[in-house]
Amino acid sequence: MDLLNIENLHARVDNPDGQEILKGLNLTIKKGEIHAIMGPNGTGKSTLTKILAGSDEYEITQGSVNYNGEDLLEKEAHERANEGIFLAFQYPVEIPGIATSTFLRHALNAKLRHNEKEEIDNLEFIKLLRQKAKTLKISDEMLKRPVNVGFSGGEKKRMETLQMSILDPHLGLLDETDSGLDIDALRTVAEGVNYIHSKEKGFLIITHYQRLLDYIKPDFVHIMVGGKIIKTGDYKLAIELEEKGYQAYGV
Numbered sequence: 001m002d003l004l005n006i007e008n009l010h011a012r013v014d015n016p017d018g019q020e021i022l023k024g025l026n027l028t029i030k031k032g033e034i035h036a037i038m039g040p041n042g043t044g045k046s047t048l049t050k051i052l053a054g055s056d057e058y059e060i061t062q063g064s065v066n067y068n069g070e071d072l073l074e075k076e077a078h079e080r081a082n083e084g085i086f087l088a089f090q091y092p093v094e095i096p097g098i099a100t101s102t103f104l105r106h107a108l109n110a111k112l113r114h115n116e117k118e119e120i121d122n123l124e125f126i127k128l129l130r131q132k133a134k135t136l137k138i139s140d141e142m143l144k145r146p147v148n149v150g151f152s153g154g155e156k157k158r159m160e161t162l163q164m165s166i167l168d169p170h171l172g173l174l175d176e177t178d179s180g181l182d183i184d185a186l187r188t189v190a191e192g193v194n195y196i197h198s199k200e201k202g203f204l205i206i207t208h209y210q211r212l213l214d215y216i217k218p219d220f221v222h223i224m225v226g227g228k229i230i231k232t233g234d235y236k237l238a239i240e241l242e243e244k245g246y247q248a249y250g251v
């Protein structure tokens with residue numbers, strides 16, 4: 001069954017002279033599949049992920065997005081999150097004044113409430129958080145600090161992965177989660193994704209480098225240029241890209 005079905009999506013920046021960024025994008029992710037998108041800078045990859053997560057920076061001018069058989073574009077950002085969409089940002093935001101552990105507990109409980117499940121109590125949550133944080137080499141001290149404030153680039157990316165593993169999404173969107181990670185952290189983050197992945201779930205992974213895909217095996221690799229997907233292949237396409245660059249695809 002399709003988890004995500006994007007048809008002929010056109011979107012522009014939502015201001016009076018906002019340019020069109022997505023120009024007829026089609027993409028279907030079935031349950032259990034991992035898709036990777038690669039593409040030159042400025043082709044709309046992050047825009048796509050932000051639109052899926054419910055950003056109000058963009059206006060959809062044409063096309064449709066279905067998630068689990070429902071119209072995703074009708075839903076507010078928080079509903080999408082509560083219904084299993086998670087975006088690991090290319091540039092994670094700092095949230096001063098809110099401790100990471102508090103932020104994550106509230107996010108998880110909001111999701112549990114939305115899905116009519118029992119909330120997790122504080123002690124149980126701390127146990128879960130410590131266990132997940134340990135595998136991602138995130139210290140207790142970091143969990144007490146405000147979300148992302150003063151974190152290094154790689155620490156922010158690991159924090160995104162921790163958020164993802166706590167919220168356990170149905171559709172994980174990873175926007176360059178590998179950038180800025182050291183070699184060990186890259187492997188740890190990939191293990192995190194592989195651990196969460198199941199036949200009920202889907203992932204969309206944006207990356208500039210084939211290396212991440214050595215650890216997270218995609219079922220499909222897409223090349224995105226000029227606001228749409230121009231070529232789709234399997235893992236070999238990522239290797240080919242690394243060798244030939246985008247020029248071979250008319251960029």
Ligand SMILES: Nc1ncnc2c1ncn2[C@@H]1O[C@H](COP(=O)(O)OP(=O)(O)OP(=O)(O)O)[C@@H](O)[C@H]1O
Binds near residue numbers: 040044
């Ligand atoms: N809110 C916005 N306001 C103005 N321009 C925007 C906005 N969002 C995106 N753009 C423009 O849309 C284009 C696509 O941006 P986007 O961030 O989606 O690219 P990308 O494919 O993720 O690139 P990169 O590989 O560098 O991360 C860029 O030219 C960017 O400047």
Ligand SMILES: [Mg+2]
Binds near residue numbers: 046
């Ligand atoms: Mg981007």
